[in-house]
Amino acid sequence: MEWNESMTYEYNEAVDGPLMEHDRAKVVAQLLKHVPGLTILHEMEDLRPFECDGLSAYRTTPLLVALPDTVEQVEGLLRYAHAEGVPVVVRGAGTGLSGGALPLKKGILLVMARFNRILQIDSEGGTARVEPGVRNLAISQAAAKYNLYYAPDPSSQIACSIGGNVAENAGGVHCLKYGLTVHNILRLEILTIEGERVTLGSDALDAPGFDLLALFTGSEGMLGIVTEVTVKLLTKPQSTRVLMASFGDVERAAAAVSEIIGAGIIPGGLEMMDNLAIRAAEDFIHAGYPVDAAAILLCEVDGAESDVREDCERVEALLRAAGSTDVRLAHDEAERQRFWAGRKNAFPAVGRISPDYYCMDGTIPRRELPRVLVGIERLSAEYGLRVANVFHAGDGNLHPLILFDANAGETERAEALGGAILELCVKVGGSITGEHGVGREKINQMCAQFNSDELTLFHSLKAAFDPKGLLNPGKNIPTLHRCAEFGSMHVHHGALPFPELERF
Amino acid sequence: MPSRLNPMDDSDRFIDEVARAIASHTPINVRGGDTKSFLARCTMDEAITLDTRSHNGIVHYEPNELVMTARAGTSMSELSNVLDAAGQMLPCEPPEFAGRATLGGVVASGLSGPRRPWSGSVRDFVLGCRLITGEAKHLRFGGEVMKNVAGYDMSRLTAGSFGCLGVITEVSIKVLPKPRARRSVVLELAASEAMAELLRWRRRALPMTGACYVDGRLHVRLEGGEGSVQSALDHIGGDALDMSFWAALRERKLPFFNDPRTLWRISLPNATPLMPLPGDVALDWGGAQRWVKTWTPSAEIRGIAAMAGGHATRYTPLDTSEQQHADTPFAPLPEPLMRLHRELKKRLDPHGVFNPGRLYADI
Numbered sequence: 001m002e003w004n005e006s007m008t009y010e011y012n013e014a015v016d017g018p019l020m021e022h023d024r025a026k027v028v029a030q031l032l033k034h035v036p037g038l039t040i041l042h043e044m045e046d047l048r049p050f051e052c053d054g055l056s057a058y059r060t061t062p063l064l065v066a067l068p069d070t071v072e073q074v075e076g077l078l079r080y081a082h083a084e085g086v087p088v089v090v091r092g093a094g095t096g097l098s099g100g101a102l103p104l105k106k107g108i109l110l111v112m113a114r115f116n117r118i119l120q121i122d123s124e125g126g127t128a129r130v131e132p133g134v135r136n137l138a139i140s141q142a143a144a145k146y147n148l149y150y151a152p153d154p155s156s157q158i159a160c161s162i163g164g165n166v167a168e169n170a171g172g173v174h175c176l177k178y179g180l181t182v183h184n185i186l187r188l189e190i191l192t193i194e195g196e197r198v199t200l201g202s203d204a205l206d207a208p209g210f211d212l213l214a215l216f217t218g219s220e221g222m223l224g225i226v227t228e229v230t231v232k233l234l235t236k237p238q239s240t241r242v243l244m245a246s247f248g249d250v251e252r253a254a255a256a257v258s259e260i261i262g263a264g265i266i267p268g269g270l271e272m273m274d275n276l277a278i279r280a281a282e283d284f285i286h287a288g289y290p291v292d293a294a295a296i297l298l299c300e301v302d303g304a305e306s307d308v309r310e311d312c313e314r315v316e317a318l319l320r321a322a323g324s325t326d327v328r329l330a331h332d333e334a335e336r337q338r339f340w341a342g343r344k345n346a347f348p349a350v351g352r353i354s355p356d357y358y359c360m361d362g363t364i365p366r367r368e369l370p371r372v373l374v375g376i377e378r379l380s381a382e383y384g385l386r387v388a389n390v391f392h393a394g395d396g397n398l399h400p401l402i403l404f405d406a407n408a409g410e411t412e413r414a415e416a417l418g419g420a421i422l423e424l425c426v427k428v429g430g431s432i433t434g435e436h437g438v439g440r441e442k443i444n445q446m447c448a449q450f451n452s453d454e455l456t457l458f459h460s461l462k463a464a465f466d467p468k469g470l471l472n473p474g475k476n477i478p479t480l481h482r483c484a485e486f487g488s489m490h491v492h493h494g495a496l497p498f499p500e501l502e503r504f
Numbered sequence: 505m506p507s508r509l510n511p512m513d514d515s516d517r518f519i520d521e522v523a524r525a526i527a528s529h530t531p532i533n534v535r536g537g538d539t540k541s542f543l544a545r546c547t548m549d550e551a552i553t554l555d556t557r558s559h560n561g562i563v564h565y566e567p568n569e570l571v572m573t574a575r576a577g578t579s580m581s582e583l584s585n586v587l588d589a590a591g592q593m594l595p596c597e598p599p600e601f602a603g604r605a606t607l608g609g610v611v612a613s614g615l616s617g618p619r620r621p622w623s624g625s626v627r628d629f630v631l632g633c634r635l636i637t638g639e640a641k642h643l644r645f646g647g648e649v650m651k652n653v654a655g656y657d658m659s660r661l662t663a664g665s666f667g668c669l670g671v672i673t674e675v676s677i678k679v680l681p682k683p684r685a686r687r688s689v690v691l692e693l694a695a696s697e698a699m700a701e702l703l704r705w706r707r708r709a710l711p712m713t714g715a716c717y718v719d720g721r722l723h724v725r726l727e728g729g730e731g732s733v734q735s736a737l738d739h740i741g742g743d744a745l746d747m748s749f750w751a752a753l754r755e756r757k758l759p760f761f762n763d764p765r766t767l768w769r770i771s772l773p774n775a776t777p778l779m780p781l782p783g784d785v786a787l788d789w790g791g792a793q794r795w796v797k798t799w800t801p802s803a804e805i806r807g808i809a810a811m812a813g814g815h816a817t818r819y820t821p822l823d824t825s826e827q828q829h830a831d832t833p834f835a836p837l838p839e840p841l842m843r844l845h846r847e848l849k850k851r852l853d854p855h856g857v858f859n860p861g862r863l864y865a866d867i
Contacts, residue, residue: 304709
């Protein structure tokens, strides 16, 4: 894929749609008048820290940053924005990896970080009612005294906010067994762009009407603003054990994943790392990883004491039968934590062996794992960039980390390689994003995932909530115009645009 | 209609039907096995019926992938047999209506069975779907992968939409291995004691997957590994209960349901205390779903449910179509939420052809 100069990440009115021009000083003055007590940042040096989210390669200075303290202030801000036609980009902790909270030059950046209170924990009902700025891990910490926890655990869980988790439908390493954010929330309080309060879902296990809670989860700040979240809490498992298996080749490791699941075992976590990732992690964390292995699998089993014992024995036998050269059971909690520390720090570990890295997030049907791994290896050679592979193998979610050097001008090649990997995922029946979201980063790949009729339906759906298109414009769903310009690598339902080219 | 049709793709005909309905402004009554017509605000005399059962068959199923993709008209009896043979199940346990229910109908109605509080709902297991839209386009959303956050979650939105947003033609649904061990027990105790015990067992993380209090008895299902199920049995005590109880509960075939009074389903927050309800009550879902047999008027039942933070659905149809028009089985929505429903319906079904009025007057 040729790098095209106009493929930059910045909002492009020619293809993303026109935005109204607003005078910064005027908007600030009017907002202060309409929304009493609202904290607004508008000096250049104050705006800098908000230029990007977790995808720091993409930076735009917002028109202004608003830091409301109350729902009334958010309501007032939205009413103003709606009346005046000012776009609003909402941001939680800013840890997102797809540029979903990338500001707009002509838009307000609405930062929900001050909504950081846990409002209520109902230990009998197993729920917590929290404000959207509460950190993911803080919920489990607060629930720990009741022996409860909140299951989804994205790797950014120390920092990421629950509101952002809802916007992205965040996952983590325990999704196969415990589900995504959508499976672990009961109720949302939201504000529409008109500033109207609406409750989605309920405190009960279901709610009348359409399942707008499911629709809203993962909608990337395009449909409304979350002001309160009720999450489900689970009782902590009695026992948790982790096995680490080494493999001499990646295909065998991939096949072992299917063997385990085929045997009727649903591990709490089933993770895979390839040699480059293993070495980087070992060098950084000293987790005791086998640096000569082509791949390792980490298989965590949790539940009742006796079930975990049964499952560990079965998993160990399956791993050996699948060709594992060495299987180790973490013999205590410290060793279990160490095994996980290597995996959980795989991204920063890779960051130490390369000036820059680019984290991808494709999903594929599990059966395609061996084929896709071979494909990634070939693409890596073709583009001349190393790729370290870290996967949530149990649910087919790949995180290939592309190693590159921005100072050596490799950024564009890395992005092109990333795009090629995602298109491979789509081709085998997978998705361009498993848990990081589309945001701004994968806006062009959406043209490969969906055809124009499907995208049109998404735009209709958006219009039901936000007819003026003021919430997070330019993210998540590309315009048809954008796809016509940049979505040339259109693979849909197995039909390739350039069938004469050899692929795999 | 034969009991089992040959697998076939009839979607092209469906697309034509929808296009014709749009052109002639005729509503379509989308139905599968017609097993849930009791859950409808009104039936449309002038509507064309689109019977999805001619579009049926399993499209893709590899047990190791934990996903089954099947056409909407596939009967639940066929799906259950195939899953059973592979040692797997649809954990949300939807009612099958003697196997006549179809996969499309199961998803469109979103009704889940006794395992729901522990396993998740029908919606929780939907991974992808194909849908004929209000513009007669046949589109695909989601897929067969466990994690997928590309675009809006249209496939989960179809769950529980009662066919009002489009014709579901195909569904990919997550399936799971059956538990290695399963046992049921029944205990004689007062309802208040039953609720207290259930809370204690939940705190101990006992492997419960069913908890129903009816006719003065608490029925409990335990599923998991041999060891955990056995130790939970030792802890709980009680007498062995035949597993068929859970199917009878799921299908509402227990003696409790055989009663001429109106049946209400009240969905409540977990751990809602026992409360007086005007009629006979069966507690399911560990108390989060309460079935009530009563002559008490709708408004009163809905008021009680709402006061407790839940909502009520009427499972017995009203006698006349005037009554049905006036009082939907489903709980009324607050206006801001209703407005979003109207907007969504208007955008996704602009010609108003899909099951208009089945859920609510303007939907």
